Amino acid sequence: MPTVLVLDAPAPAPPPRLGSLTGRARVLHADAETLADRLPEADVLLVWDFLSHAARRAWPGAGPRPAWVHTASAGVDHLMCPELAASDAVVTNARGIFDQPIAEYVAALVLALAKDLPRTLDLQRERTWRHRESRRVAGTRACVVGSGPIGRAVVRTLKALGVAAVLVGRTARTGVYGPDDLDRLLARADWVVCAAPLTDDTRGMFDERRFGVMQPSACFINVGRGQLVVEDDLAAALSKRWIAGAALDVFEREPLPADSPLWTAPGLIVSPHMSGDTVGWRDELGAQFVSLFGQWEAGRPLTNVVDKERGYVPGH
Amino acid sequence: MPTVLVLDAPAPAPPPRLGSLTGRARVLHADAETLADRLPEADVLLVWDFLSHAARRAWPGAGPRPAWVHTASAGVDHLMCPELAASDAVVTNARGIFDQPIAEYVAALVLALAKDLPRTLDLQRERTWRHRESRRVAGTRACVVGSGPIGRAVVRTLKALGVAAVLVGRTARTGVYGPDDLDRLLARADWVVCAAPLTDDTRGMFDERRFGVMQPSACFINVGRGQLVVEDDLAAALSKRWIAGAALDVFEREPLPADSPLWTAPGLIVSPHMSGDTVGWRDELGAQFVSLFGQWEAGRPLTNVVDKERGYVPGH
Numbered sequence: 001m002p003t004v005l006v007l008d009a010p011a012p013a014p015p016p017r018l019g020s021l022t023g024r025a026r027v028l029h030a031d032a033e034t035l036a037d038r039l040p041e042a043d044v045l046l047v048w049d050f051l052s053h054a055a056r057r058a059w060p061g062a063g064p065r066p067a068w069v070h071t072a073s074a075g076v077d078h079l080m081c082p083e084l085a086a087s088d089a090v091v092t093n094a095r096g097i098f099d100q101p102i103a104e105y106v107a108a109l110v111l112a113l114a115k116d117l118p119r120t121l122d123l124q125r126e127r128t129w130r131h132r133e134s135r136r137v138a139g140t141r142a143c144v145v146g147s148g149p150i151g152r153a154v155v156r157t158l159k160a161l162g163v164a165a166v167l168v169g170r171t172a173r174t175g176v177y178g179p180d181d182l183d184r185l186l187a188r189a190d191w192v193v194c195a196a197p198l199t200d201d202t203r204g205m206f207d208e209r210r211f212g213v214m215q216p217s218a219c220f221i222n223v224g225r226g227q228l229v230v231e232d233d234l235a236a237a238l239s240k241r242w243i244a245g246a247a248l249d250v251f252e253r254e255p256l257p258a259d260s261p262l263w264t265a266p267g268l269i270v271s272p273h274m275s276g277d278t279v280g281w282r283d284e285l286g287a288q289f290v291s292l293f294g295q296w297e298a299g300r301p302l303t304n305v306v307d308k309e310r311g312y313v314p315g316h
Numbered sequence: 317m318p319t320v321l322v323l324d325a326p327a328p329a330p331p332p333r334l335g336s337l338t339g340r341a342r343v344l345h346a347d348a349e350t351l352a353d354r355l356p357e358a359d360v361l362l363v364w365d366f367l368s369h370a371a372r373r374a375w376p377g378a379g380p381r382p383a384w385v386h387t388a389s390a391g392v393d394h395l396m397c398p399e400l401a402a403s404d405a406v407v408t409n410a411r412g413i414f415d416q417p418i419a420e421y422v423a424a425l426v427l428a429l430a431k432d433l434p435r436t437l438d439l440q441r442e443r444t445w446r447h448r449e450s451r452r453v454a455g456t457r458a459c460v461v462g463s464g465p466i467g468r469a470v471v472r473t474l475k476a477l478g479v480a481a482v483l484v485g486r487t488a489r490t491g492v493y494g495p496d497d498l499d500r501l502l503a504r505a506d507w508v509v510c511a512a513p514l515t516d517d518t519r520g521m522f523d524e525r526r527f528g529v530m531q532p533s534a535c536f537i538n539v540g541r542g543q544l545v546v547e548d549d550l551a552a553a554l555s556k557r558w559i560a561g562a563a564l565d566v567f568e569r570e571p572l573p574a575d576s577p578l579w580t581a582p583g584l585i586v587s588p589h590m591s592g593d594t595v596g597w598r599d600e601l602g603a604q605f606v607s608l609f610g611q612w613e614a615g616r617p618l619t620n621v622v623d624k625e626r627g628y629v630p631g632h
Contacts, residue, residue, distance in 0.1 A: 100478075104453050107477070108431045111424035117585075121437055124586045127579045129571035136594040137420050160476035161423070162416075255445035263443045269433075270440045278452040 001026050004293070005042035005066065007035055009049035015072070017286030024297060036061045044296070046289055047071040047079055051254060051273075055079040065089060068296055072285040074098050074150060074276070075225055076306050077198035085308040092292055092304040095149060095313050097284050098276030102195070102223050103153035105275035107161060109247040110191050111137060113219045118269060138162025143189035145205075146196035146224060147176045148312055150276075154193055154223075163191070170201065170310075187213045191221065197312040198225035206230065211237035219245040223275045226251035235265045249275040317342050320609070321358035321382065323351055325365035331388070333602030337609060352377045360612070362605055363387040363395055367570060367589075371395040381405060384612055388601040390414050390466060390592070391541055392622050393514035401624040408608055408620040411465060411629050413600050414592030418511070418539050419469035421591035423477060425563040426507050427453060429535045434585060454478025459505035461521075462512035462540060463492045464628055466592075470509055470539075479507070486517065486626075503529045507537065513628040514541035522546065527553035535561040539591045542567035551581045559583075565591040 003026045008014050010031070018027055030038045032054035039045070040063030047055050050073035059065065060083040070092045071079055084091070112118065114135040123130050142158050144151045147169030158165040166185055172178030177185060186192055192214060196202045206220070207230040214220070220243055222229050231252055237243050247269035248262065254273055256262060263270055295302050307314050319342045324330050326347070334343055346354045348370035355361070356379030363371050366389035375381065376399040386408045387395055400407070428434065430451040439446050458474050460467045463485030474481040482501055488494030493501060502508055508530060512518045522536070523546040530536070536559055538545050547568055553559050563585035564578065570589055572578060579586055611618050623630050 100454055101450075101452055104427060104477070105431055105450075108424075108427035108433060111420065112428055112433055115421055115424045117424060117428055117433070118437055120587045120590075121434055121585065123588070124579060127574045127576075129588045131588045131590050131593070133593050133595050133597065134417075134421075134590060136417055138416055157477070161420070161473070258443045260443075263440060269437065271436045272439070272445045272447045274436075274447050274450060277447070277449050279449050281449065 002043035002297075003028060003041050004044045004046060005030055005035075005038055006046045007031070007049050007052060007055055009051070013282075015046065015048050015286040015289065016283050017290050020290050021293060025293070039066070040064050042066040043068070044293070045069045047073075048285075050075075050078060053078050056081045056084075059084045068092070068302070070289055070292060072289065074148070075197055076311055077225060077227075080308065080311060090302055091306040091308055092302050093306050093313060094285055094288060095304045097281065097288060099149045099153035100157075101278040101281070102150050102276045103157040105249070106154045106193055106195075106221055106223060107157045109221050109269065110142070110158065110163070110219070111161075112269070113191075113245050113247065114140075140164070140190035141188055142166070142191040142193060143168060143182075143185040144193045144195060145182070146194065148195070148197065148315060150223070151193075151195040154195055158191070158193075183210070183213050186210060187215070189214065189218055191219055194220070194222040194224045194228055196224045196228055197310075198227050199311040203227050204230050206234065208233040208236070211242050214243050216241060216244060218243045219247070221247045223249050226254065231262060235261055235268075238265050238267050245269075247271070249273055318359035318613075319344060319357050320360045320362060321346055321351075321354055322362045323347070323365050323368060323371055325367070329598075331362065331364050331602045331605065332599050333606050336606050340613060341609070355382070356380050358382040359384070360609070361385045363389075364601075366391075366394060369394050372397045372400075375400045384408070384618070386605055386608060388605065390464070391513055392624075392627055393541060393543075396624065396627060406618055407622040407624055408618050409622050409629060410601055410604060411620045413597065413604060415465045415469035416473075417594040417597070418466050418592045419473040421565070422470045422509055422511075422537055422539060423473050425537050425585065426458070426474065426479070426535070427477075428585070429507075429561050429563065430456075456480070456506035457504055458482070458507040458509060459484060459498075459501040460509045460511060461498070462510065464511070464513065464631060466539070467509075467511040470511055474507070474509075499526070499529050502526060502534075503531070505530065505534055507535055510536070510538040510540045510544055512540045512544055513626075514543050515627040519543050520546050522550065524549040524552065527558050530559050532557060532560060534559045535563070537563045537565075539565045542570065547578060551577055551584075554581050554583050561585075563587070565589055 005028045035054045036058040045066045068090045114137045116134050142163050142165040144154050145168045147167045155165040155167050167176045169176040245267040249271045321344045351370045352374040361382045384406045430453045432450050458479050458481040460470050461484045463483050471481040483492050485492040561583035565587045
């Protein structure tokens, strides 16, 4: 019977749905401390704690390594290391689970910013009635960076609201603009949405220069990874009114430290990495792993296989 | 030359675009105090102050009355009185201007409630990182009450987000449910949206009984008129957790008094009657009146004519 090693998250509970592996696999659990010791026993590693970097740290150690690593996340930046990339191990991700929830979350942020909802809630707290004009979303322009399933779902959802949304990816292809078009598209966007994977190419891509080309009326939204944004540069761009507003759901350090200046940056909405996590998401992630395990057990090719060099599942 | 009398709003400025009436009409201005005195001179009354009840109070007075009354609003409840209803005067409204902006505003509220955005902003203020699960909007059900252009735009926009949205109107017809279906539809709705006109039939329609049939997970949104809702009953329904949340953009008394308990009702978003007022709205309202004036001047039938008995423009 193969051994599945689960890198558990500290809270709130181990993955659901693994009961259906009973009699098909031995399921062991590890935390960040014990992972390195138990890794040689594993045929399969399930990275349930998608915030932890423990797998990346443990992988280069001694002993045999599992042939298959699955992460309960869209991004794989927290687990990839040169040794894993160079190995024969197959890496799969949670492609598909977060697309629609994150697209809705982005739509919620775009509409909240357009309708000045944070200010409305501030005024409510002060019991102050102050009528303002707000922005119409239909007819505005969005530039969505990251052409994977999440970026594509964001484009679809914004288009449904009448927004002219374009997609920018690593390479230009039908329906997707390439990096050479990025600055031109940023310069005319009302909404810039970052849904890119974190790779060597994308790290820090939203910096002073990129915020500098955006319109003063533009808003920036990041649902990718915190390290895609130079946070100090974003805070400065907001303070100097280079852009009108922003929303971050992901951060360089998570949880965001209580003393971070981002909590109070002008015009910035801070949310705790929750954009994809709608009721039932843990259940869906567990079921997805069980489904992939069935493919693996039957010797069929796995779906959701990540290109370990690129750092994401290559798509259309 | 005909005389157009404008009931001005106290702030911020008289209607734009009336310059194009130069040489075609004499434009006089009145406020709530002077309206009654000037009304006999007017061939046309433009009710620019759509919050004022001055026109309703002045109409029954002595002297001749204008043949045409236009209000820069979708609702006509603030100006209708039995004498105006019984007269030969034609009443027109701002049908069409507010549909899409209000639909977007409702979408913003639905998404903000689904994604728990008010709580996120509260936690940000406390510099507290607290991950929560939120709700997926696609696949939920909405019941939109009010089958005019605004209600229909709300249904279209929610459907674009994957919400199964149904419309309830004064009479059942193709694509519109009637009053007999209302309670059944309320009982299964995740989102109840009120976009109805204020008439004798609709006044106070959202009361203790109606909140009592809704699901505990349901949220209620009012973008119609404040008097459609028994506000104390809504506050009680929220306090007792009969429903999960609500958002009001309109109130029995506007501005909402600073001592109103609604400001702090649990789970309630209070906004200052701004749902339809996107940048450029006053300009659009002014241009719409000028366009109608052109029809009137040429002796052509006016569009946007309100059925004075029903209190709205009869539609499809």
